[in-house]
Amino acid sequence: MSRNAARLSALLLAFSAPAFAADPLPYHSEPVAGLDDQEMLDHAIGQAVFERLWVKAPSSTKSADGLGPLYNARSCAACHPGGGRGELPDPAKPGEQGIGVALRLGSTGSVGDPVYGRQLQVQAVAGQTAEGLLSVTSRDVRRVKLPGGTTVRLRRLDVQPVGLNFGPLAATTRTSVRVAPPVLGAGLLERIPEADILAAADPDDRDGDGISGRPNRDASGALGRFGWKATNATLAAQNAEAAMLDLGLSTALFPAPWGDCTEAQAACRAAPHGNQARFEGVEIPSSMMGLLDRYMSHTQAPGATPPDGPGGALFTETGCAACHRPAFTTGDDPANPALSRQAVFPYTDLLLHDLGPDLGDGLAAGDAAGGEWRTPPLWGLHRLTSQDGKLALLHDGRARSVAEAILWHGGEADSARTRFAALSKADRDRLIRFVLSL
Numbered sequence: 001m002s003r004n005a006a007r008l009s010a011l012l013l014a015f016s017a018p019a020f021a022a023d024p025l026p027y028h029s030e031p032v033a034g035l036d037d038q039e040m041l042d043h044a045i046g047q048a049v050f051e052r053l054w055v056k057a058p059s060s061t062k063s064a065d066g067l068g069p070l071y072n073a074r075s076c077a078a079c080h081p082g083g084g085r086g087e088l089p090d091p092a093k094p095g096e097q098g099i100g101v102a103l104r105l106g107s108t109g110s111v112g113d114p115v116y117g118r119q120l121q122v123q124a125v126a127g128q129t130a131e132g133l134l135s136v137t138s139r140d141v142r143r144v145k146l147p148g149g150t151t152v153r154l155r156r157l158d159v160q161p162v163g164l165n166f167g168p169l170a171a172t173t174r175t176s177v178r179v180a181p182p183v184l185g186a187g188l189l190e191r192i193p194e195a196d197i198l199a200a201a202d203p204d205d206r207d208g209d210g211i212s213g214r215p216n217r218d219a220s221g222a223l224g225r226f227g228w229k230a231t232n233a234t235l236a237a238q239n240a241e242a243a244m245l246d247l248g249l250s251t252a253l254f255p256a257p258w259g260d261c262t263e264a265q266a267a268c269r270a271a272p273h274g275n276q277a278r279f280e281g282v283e284i285p286s287s288m289m290g291l292l293d294r295y296m297s298h299t300q301a302p303g304a305t306p307p308d309g310p311g312g313a314l315f316t317e318t319g320c321a322a323c324h325r326p327a328f329t330t331g332d333d334p335a336n337p338a339l340s341r342q343a344v345f346p347y348t349d350l351l352l353h354d355l356g357p358d359l360g361d362g363l364a365a366g367d368a369a370g371g372e373w374r375t376p377p378l379w380g381l382h383r384l385t386s387q388d389g390k391l392a393l394l395h396d397g398r399a400r401s402v403a404e405a406i407l408w409h410g411g412e413a414d415s416a417r418t419r420f421a422a423l424s425k426a427d428r429d430r431l432i433r434f435v436l437s438l
């Protein structure tokens with residue numbers, strides 16, 4: 001690997017993304033402690049792959065290429081800046097597409113739209129036609145009065161595909177907006193022992209607490225951990241899917257060079273591509289994907305706070321910890337001592353919960369029903385403390401603040417929301433401060 005790594009690093013140097021503009025990013029990735037020299041070198045190269053601005057094939061450099069033909073962004077980091085989360089577009093600036101906002105397409109019994117595929121690609125390489133753009137508007141739908149004279153306004157987003165260049169979506173196609181979640185600490189989530197996750201599952205709610213919690217499974221039956229609906233079992237699978245859907249790049253797992261282009265999109269399928277014999281017949285060879293996967297798994301968790309103090313007690317008493325499970329210990333992975341037997345505080349059970357019709361998108365994914373979502377990890381929210389009120393929380397980014405996010409909880413989280421809404425102002429503020437300290 002190390003000779004390979006040196007060669008790749010030379011290739012990549014020419015292509016690393018320019019540093020992001022002057023504003024410091026709220027999220028930034030750090031390697032986990034305990035990596036050896038070789039792992040640190042691989043980490044740096046893997047980070048360059050994550051930040052790399054891909055180009056259309058064939059590029060003059062004979063390097064790995066093959067962006068698109070249809071794509072959503074040119075790099076992983078463009079949607080996960082610093083390894084962090086995406087942002088909705090500013091409604092005051094029509095036409096803006098936000099950061100890391102993707103429109104998933106599907107219908108009952110079929111993966112994707114027959115013409116547009118699994119995701120709307122809003123960009124295309126020169127000579128090709130992008131599928132369309134997103135229009136995002138919002139409207140207030142509810143006012144919730146809380147003790148102490150506070151009123152919280154809840155808004156719904158209306159996200160529509162506009163300027164569709166391949167005709168209308170099929171009548172049966174449903175859409176689901178997804179904002180890019182933070183990706184730091186993913187290798188630690190990947191190494192939480194399956195038995196510890198399943199121990200908390202209670203699909204038939206036998207203990208009668210109103211909270212079930214079901215695992216999702218991928219096509220091979222492996223426990224799903226990644227994505228808003230926990231559809232992917234491993235980082236390698238999630239990353240290869242991202243390369244295909246978001247960047248239009250082929251890998252061993254998705255070898256077709258045209259990414260998400262369907263048969264109906266003939267020009268896209270016929271476009272020049274970057275599949276090359278010397279890269280194992282694909283656009284990103286497995287050595288380069290391996291460096292990307294390892295970089296991501298070696299990113300440090302963005303927070304490490306046990307549920308201590310009065311805030312932590314309130315979090316548990318209000319019922320949040322029933323799903324946002326504070327602590328786990330990672331399993332033993334002899335190939336990755338730095339990730340083994342680590343105490344982690346992700347505040348997720350990695351299980352699916354039905355949060356009610358207000359949050360449901362009607363799109364099943366694997367074993368996840370249209371109303372079910374994986375409990376998202378809450379670690380890392382301390383990086384966004386000063387932005388509470390301007391956030392893009394929940395799968396579609398509708399919640400601008402932690403209070404809004406909680407007030408949208410329904411279904412299995414009904415009683416937790418009711419308890420939250422009944423807290424005194426002092427306790428409510430304490431709980432929110434705690435969530436924003438994670």
Ligand code: HEC
Pocket residue numbers: 050072073074075076077078079080099100101102104178179180181182183186225226227228229235238239242243246247292296
């Ligand atoms: C167009 C924006 C976009 C690009 C580019 C993108 N992502 Fe994502 N990413 C997303 C969205 C949206 C999700 C959530 C998808 C879902 O669950 O439906 C996501 C989810 C993820 C997750 C799951 C995190 C978790 O805990 O659930 C990982 C890991 C990830 N992306 C890695 C990558 C990598 C690696 C790349 C580059 C190869 C990449 N992403 C490129 C938007 C993007």
Ligand code: HEC
Pocket residue numbers: 211318319320321322323324353355359373374375376377378392393394395396402405406409412413416417420435
């Ligand atoms: C029944 C399980 C459950 C309970 C109980 C629960 N949550 Fe959640 N929480 C979820 C799920 C699932 C989501 C994702 C929903 C979505 O994106 O549509 C979520 C999302 C969130 C988010 C947004 C995270 C992000 O990255 O966008 C916050 C913040 C949050 N919950 C805090 C809380 C707090 C605080 C409580 C207690 C008052 C609580 N939750 C109780 C399951 C639960």
